[in-house]
Amino acid sequence: MLALRGLTMREEIGRRVADAVDEVLPVAAKCIHRQLQFGHIVREIRLPRRMVSDEEAAAVHDDLDKLEAEARAGKNNYRVAQRARRVLERYEQQKQSPEIPMELHLIRLGDMAFATNRFELFLDYGIRIKARSPAVQTFLIQLTANDGWDGTYLPSERAIANRGYGGGVYDNEVGPEGGRVIVEETLKGLLELWGG
Secondary structure, eight states, X not given: OHHHHTOOHHHHHHHHHHHHHHHXXXXXXXXXXXXXXXXXXXXXXXXXXXXXXXXXXXXXXXXXXXXXXXXXXXXXXXHHHHHHHHHHHXXXXXXXOOEEEEEEEEEEEXXXXXXXXXXXXXXXXXXXHHHHOSXXXXXXXXXXXXXXXXXXXXXXXXXXXXXXXXXXXXXXXXXXXHHHHHHXXXXXXXXXXXXX
């Protein structure tokens, strides 16, 4: 099609963008708002940790022993070994602190909502929030923590049960229970911003 049109890929992308603007602009021109409702809520919520079981900790410890033996033999696996050490640290931390704090920002800008979280959410959670949100459009901003805590996956029940991508003990610090808390706390705050 590019050859038939005599366009480069860059020109084709420009054509598509221009066509989209031409299609929407007349409709958008009928709905110009000079003042928008604005609101911002900041909350610290507490999320239950995904607990590392005794069996998982033992398996990770075995993995770490193998990785350290490989390192002594000259194999560079520092990053993988660090992941194992972090899981074992979590295993010890969960005994004193079964929850993790998370700063949640919720913004209303007209009919749009923005909500932050510190994870890579599995799609399930985003759909739950967007389907129940009072906003016309809801944008979820992920990986927003700026406190030295790495963003991790927040897996669904299915991912953990099926041992799917991102569902393993190495991949997340908060599990489905925490995902449910994020969904409900986000929706509670959005409803407040919409007056009910």
